[in-house]
Amino acid sequence: MFESLSARLQGVAERLRGKARITEADLDASLREIRLALLEADVNFKVVKGFVARVRERAVGADLLSGLNPGQQIVKIVHDELVAVLGGERHRLNLATKPAVVMLVGLQGSGKTTTAAKLAVRVRREGRKPLLVAADVYRPAAVDQLVQLGDQIGAEVHTRPVGTPALEVARSGLEVARQRGIDVMILDTAGRLHVDDAMMDELVRISGAVMPSETLLVVDAMTGQESVRVAEAFHAKLPVTGLVLTKMDGDARGGAALSIRSATGLPVAFLGTGERTDGLEPFHPDRLAQRILGMGDILSFVERVQENIDTAEAERTAQRMMENRFTLEDFRSQLRQIKNVGPIGELIGMIPGAGQMAGAAQEAVDSGQMKRIEAIIDSMTPEERRRPDLIKASRRRRIALGSGTSTAEVNRLLKQFVEMQKMMKMLSGGKVPRLGGGLGALLGR
Amino acid sequence: MGLRARPSGLGARLRSILGAGTPATDATWDEVEEALIAADVGATTTLEIVDAARERFRRESGGSGEDARRALAAEIRDRLVRVGSGRFELGPAPSVILFVGVNGTGKTTTIAKLAARLKGEGRTLVLAAADTFRAAAVEQLRIWGEQVGVPVVAQRAGADPGAVAFDAVAAAESRGLDAVLVDTAGRLQNKQQLMAELAKIRRVIERRLPGQPRHVLLVLDATTGQNGILQAEAFSREAGVTGIVLTKLDGTAKGGVALAAADRLGVPILFAGVGEEIDALAPFDPEAFVEWLLSE
Numbered sequence: 001m002f003e004s005l006s007a008r009l010q011g012v013a014e015r016l017r018g019k020a021r022i023t024e025a026d027l028d029a030s031l032r033e034i035r036l037a038l039l040e041a042d043v044n045f046k047v048v049k050g051f052v053a054r055v056r057e058r059a060v061g062a063d064l065l066s067g068l069n070p071g072q073q074i075v076k077i078v079h080d081e082l083v084a085v086l087g088g089e090r091h092r093l094n095l096a097t098k099p100a101v102v103m104l105v106g107l108q109g110s111g112k113t114t115t116a117a118k119l120a121v122r123v124r125r126e127g128r129k130p131l132l133v134a135a136d137v138y139r140p141a142a143v144d145q146l147v148q149l150g151d152q153i154g155a156e157v158h159t160r161p162v163g164t165p166a167l168e169v170a171r172s173g174l175e176v177a178r179q180r181g182i183d184v185m186i187l188d189t190a191g192r193l194h195v196d197d198a199m200m201d202e203l204v205r206i207s208g209a210v211m212p213s214e215t216l217l218v219v220d221a222m223t224g225q226e227s228v229r230v231a232e233a234f235h236a237k238l239p240v241t242g243l244v245l246t247k248m249d250g251d252a253r254g255g256a257a258l259s260i261r262s263a264t265g266l267p268v269a270f271l272g273t274g275e276r277t278d279g280l281e282p283f284h285p286d287r288l289a290q291r292i293l294g295m296g297d298i299l300s301f302v303e304r305v306q307e308n309i310d311t312a313e314a315e316r317t318a319q320r321m322m323e324n325r326f327t328l329e330d331f332r333s334q335l336r337q338i339k340n341v342g343p344i345g346e347l348i349g350m351i352p353g354a355g356q357m358a359g360a361a362q363e364a365v366d367s368g369q370m371k372r373i374e375a376i377i378d379s380m381t382p383e384e385r386r387r388p389d390l391i392k393a394s395r396r397r398r399i400a401l402g403s404g405t406s407t408a409e410v411n412r413l414l415k416q417f418v419e420m421q422k423m424m425k426m427l428s429g430g431k432v433p434r435l436g437g438g439l440g441a442l443l444g445r
Numbered sequence: 446m447g448l449r450a451r452p453s454g455l456g457a458r459l460r461s462i463l464g465a466g467t468p469a470t471d472a473t474w475d476e477v478e479e480a481l482i483a484a485d486v487g488a489t490t491t492l493e494i495v496d497a498a499r500e501r502f503r504r505e506s507g508g509s510g511e512d513a514r515r516a517l518a519a520e521i522r523d524r525l526v527r528v529g530s531g532r533f534e535l536g537p538a539p540s541v542i543l544f545v546g547v548n549g550t551g552k553t554t555t556i557a558k559l560a561a562r563l564k565g566e567g568r569t570l571v572l573a574a575a576d577t578f579r580a581a582a583v584e585q586l587r588i589w590g591e592q593v594g595v596p597v598v599a600q601r602a603g604a605d606p607g608a609v610a611f612d613a614v615a616a617a618e619s620r621g622l623d624a625v626l627v628d629t630a631g632r633l634q635n636k637q638q639l640m641a642e643l644a645k646i647r648r649v650i651e652r653r654l655p656g657q658p659r660h661v662l663l664v665l666d667a668t669t670g671q672n673g674i675l676q677a678e679a680f681s682r683e684a685g686v687t688g689i690v691l692t693k694l695d696g697t698a699k700g701g702v703a704l705a706a707a708d709r710l711g712v713p714i715l716f717a718g719v720g721e722e723i724d725a726l727a728p729f730d731p732e733a734f735v736e737w738l739l740s741e
Contacts, residue, residue: 222666247548
């Protein structure tokens, strides 16, 4: 049921392959698939209607009907349309005033307090001084939570005694910010339902008192059809300037972003990933488009890898790959580097077409399969690592014994390594094989 | 169930379409389909429900919009009921109830509400603060414990959640308490390691008290979309979910994904969270839920 939009689109493209022209019925069937996939990605049904209508219009209008590869054209139209809706430029926070006030609002449990701390980390990284203001006076221990997070990241937190109204906490926070030469005051507020008039009025009063230059609506990426109504309600009462989409490290497709953006025009400012305080990324429309499509997020993948990998080493490896001199030693060094980059499931999820493999790969790491592969390679002599063809039966037995594995496992690794080399040959020869085949095979899938 | 109906436009439209006088047509069913999708029932489940309801409608009714509505309501109700009675029973003491779910669905608040409810019925309880990960989660449960008047077993932040659960179960045994409510850290279902930790908490409880936890309740946020089905599947795989608590039903979100989730797991929805107040947790009533989905 959770076939991704991209899988469905590939299916569409497949069926249309070789057809000289597309009939009305072909187009209808394709659009039906797209509609279902968007709905399963939690895009609001009204937004889906408009979206599908626009895709149809462009598909009919374009020279699609006479095009060489109509299936691929439909994929491209959908991708372009997604990016168009999500917006081209990333939203940069306006923090010109001193102190600039960033107010966080949203439903309960959307992740405001965590986002506040993450935002403070970003502000500090830019060499500016943040102040966290704990104006969630309703949820038990919400203030403690922000204080603890502030401690963790070394940011100042403004609190008032229990029983102080939220408006008063916000006001006094702004006072403190002015006195202390704070650059950015980050105001955490209590989660509330958009239909709770009294609570919404409280936000309006707070907003009027502290005049935020940015009001960010924090939205859970797993939100369903309600996202539009929620965003419209907050937007109607408050000068909302952008969205923060949280829990993006989950496997929700994040249709809420598309829905809200389409319905309100609000830009997505940040994506929240993970519970660590550095998990807040600027938003790139094309990347989310690819995620909604299920095409992975290759750019974030590359960035993450760049941040964590020894570039010289990586270049050496790449060079060897291109020259078909890739050895088991290189492979082992790659495995070790991958471990440095982060949770492998998360990483592989960013690779186009490899979404489903992410879980399998993470499992392989968790179950120690990765370690076994490393152990097998460790038990070879340097000569064997460079020339695996040397490894015959008796050497296999020795390696299995040395690594505490079985000859069957050694065999499998060697066989798959040969496959991988073949794939690299194709890659360097310009032929692109099915992505993920090599690693997937190595992980026994 | 305390679900206050709010006008949404769609529901009102549905009502006018499914009125007594109007005959049900293909267009009627298209509108029904749209209404269910808008309620987060999900495209696949919606198509199944609408097909079955149409079949039922053809078989047994007169052809009016009202008949269509009855067929639809009956179809949804049957789906809700066939996964179990939905009656919540503690069972022999001490009964262990494990709360699981993704971040921010309202696990801690639900525990407080259920604790208040059980205490009101004269049960003796202990709460286990096994969310040792999120900042101030232990404090949050402690404050609730004080308000409700039930003891909380806790260790320092960062402690092994299994050990906290173990201590609480031991405390319940030695003091002869009726139930242990175990809070756990929210976790996204695609994080293998965190899910494995949950399975471990469950094993620790099982080893200490065979046959327990009697209940593993998945706390599902009504605003959640189709990801709720993946949540249900993953948590069930790791922790053996026995029932669903659907929270935040006091907004405009209908929580339709719970329908698919309950169906997929074959477990009943047991409670509905309908507000911030401590008594805002109601036993789940399929009839009321169907009304809530279809009306207004």
